[in-house]
Amino acid sequence: MHITSGLFDHMVLQRTSRNICDVTITGTAAADGLVTSRITARAGAGKGLASRVIGRARRGQFSARLRGLPSGGPYDVELSVRSVNGTAAETLSIRDILVGDVWLLGGQSNMQGYGRRNKAIKAHAMVRAFYMNDEWDVARDPIHNINEAVDQVHSGWLDPDKPRARSRLPSPRGVGPGVTFGLSMRQKTGVPQGLIACAHGGTSMTQWYPDLKKHGSKSLYGAMCRRFHKNGSRVAGVIWYQGESDANAKDAALFEKRMRRLIGAMRRDFHDAALPFVMVQLARVFGHAPTQSPAEWNLIQDIQRLLPGRVKHCATVPAIDLPLDDAIHVSGEGMQRLGRRLAQAMAVLRGEQDAGKPPIALKTIRFSKDQALGQYVVRVQFDHVVGRLAAHGEPAGFALNNPSGANFAFRVDLDKNTAVIRIPTLGVAAGLYYGYGFAPVCNITDAADRSLPVFGPQPISLKFASRQLAQDLRAHPVFDFMGVTPFADRAMVSRPFPAPRDCLDRLPYPVNQRALKFKSRLFFNTMWDLHQDIFKCAPENLLVYFKCALVCPQAMQIGLGIGYDGPVKMWINRREVLCDPKGTNPATNEKAVVKFNAPCGRHELMFAMTSNFGKAWGIKLRCSRQDLTVKQLARPKSYCMPTLTA
DSSP states (O other), X not given: OEEEESOOTTOEEEBOTTSEEEEEEEEEOSSOEEEEEEEEEOTTSOOOEEEEEEEEEETTEEEEEEEEEESEEEEEEEXXXXXXXXXXXXXXXXXXXXXXXXXXXXXXXXXXXXXXXXXXXXXXXXXXXXXXXXXXXXXXXOOOOGGGOSSHHHHOOSOTTSOOOOOOOOOSEEEOSHHHHHHHHHHHHSSOEEEEEOOOTTOOTTTTOGGGGGGGGGSHHHHHHHHHHHTTSOOSEEEEEOOGGGOSTTTGGXXXXXXXXXXXXXXXXXXXXXXXXXXXXXXXXXXXXXXXXHHHHHHHHHHHHHGGGTSTTEEEEOOTTSXXXXXXXXXXXXXXXXXXXXXXHHHHHTTOTTOOOOOOEEEEEEXXXXXXXXXXXXXXXXXXXXXXXXXXXXXXXXXXXXXXXXXXXXXXXXXXXXXXXEXXXXXXXXXXXXXXXXXXXXXXXXXXXXBOOOEEEEOOOHHHHHHHHHHHHTTOBOOOTTSBOOOXXXXXXXXXXXXXXXXXTTOOOOSOGGGGOOEEEEOSXXXXXXXXXXXXXXXXXXXXXXXXXXXXXXXXXXXEEEEESXXXXXXXXXXXXXXXXXXXXXXXXXXXXXEEEEOSEEEEEEEEEEOTTXXXXXXXXXXXXXXXXXXXXXXXXGSOOOEEEO
16 A cells, blocks of 8 residues: 555644544555554553545545544554455555644745744644655744756656655754644643645745636645645635745736735635735845845735735734844844744634733824924824733834935834824924834834734825814915025815826916815925826826915015926916926925015915926025115014915
């Protein structure tokens, strides 16, 4: 007799919901007859099972179904093919079998394991691995022995049915999260654990494409399916660490679609519509590829963070705070922490007793002003925090960035499940991040050593900011101590239109403003900045109108300083005063100065600007009085200043 799938020496069989095994065993046999089993429990493993018929052998093949073996072990199994007269024509012994939970491990190098082995965790006889040479043994790092794999996609080996011996050559590296995950799951469940190693370093989502299953052992997905079926076609769930190879301009935008397709294919092919799937959110990287940018790296991380809200029975575990052993690989010590986090998240998905809380998740962002200090405060509240948030040293990881990348979050305090972030002014922030860029310093965890997730950019939303601060900002005076205004931060913005072919030269004043569908917007830097939402639409060329009002409490001479980085046209009270159809970067503060004598009352300022095929960002505007003497400027109460409103 020879077994091809379902039962091997040192194997862990997947238990059912009734806490027993139910596995189909297939193979070859020379004789025909009934297949029987006799199971012996080793010392301390409980009772065995008496001899019974479990299948049939015919025409050189046999199939049998082994059921009822309780979780635990180890057990020894004897299979026999019995002839018509009851004698054993063939016998095969399979030794040291366990029954518990089996997991698939997939992804790229950080799941494969590159951490230093001097930080490897001690092995346990009840946690086993199905190594890549198709042998079961006690799980010891490294469990992804790629160079000994029998699947062609991993090592070039041409025949997955031809066995390969393990070399057991010592290596200073090879620690991944799998072994610690298995040990932690054993502690949580009390049953043996099995790990089926399927990861391969440097692989992208296109290489894991499920349609490549038809290529069998020559494809990553096909090799994973082969290993799944060889081990009885039952697993408890999947842990996954991948995405580094997709953090580029070409693939990042497709990552969510590909990830959802992969999870759906696994659930279909593994016959479990609710198969638990826990993934790792990308950690840090140094020395990234020239084709990569922080935007794509953060996009992959944010997709991973949001995916559990869009795919059922899925969880994401952050790793942004873990130490590295090289430019991209989590250290051996960090892998132990990551394995425990994966196990805790998996226990929650599976509803294990005393599993605890799901991974920490972003809950709310609220905006306020500290009137006493003249500072603005962003309160970021998180869900599922165990105990309270803490950091070793000063809390780090939050960034309030403007488009240039400058960070204006100058202080962070932790209050239970909330991070309190202080910024000096409204006019600087574009997006809130935790873990901005390739290699941020992030050190905030809860009492269970679980990190905050990477997120961002989260806009400091105009909706809530304008609601909370409307009373202060509706019509604030626009001047400083020298009579020169700061930049206007509010304007009415139209919907976008296709830009005219002749740019702005012949563009008339828009008489029908109702068709422009203006909406009030509050901007958080020195510019009316549209590059994040409207002007990013290259290679299209879009036209947008801006409108605001200048209110003069008395007649005065006004100087309007205008900065812009794209083609622009301006009207004051419907009269054209500026047209620069060749406007481009940079948007200097006083690129154009428009002076006019303003009677007492309200004056309309209208701007038209094109996106310059995605190269423009927006407009800066500030005004000053041009008719004041130095003595008058020294006595601010002696004169009035204009007010800008939307």
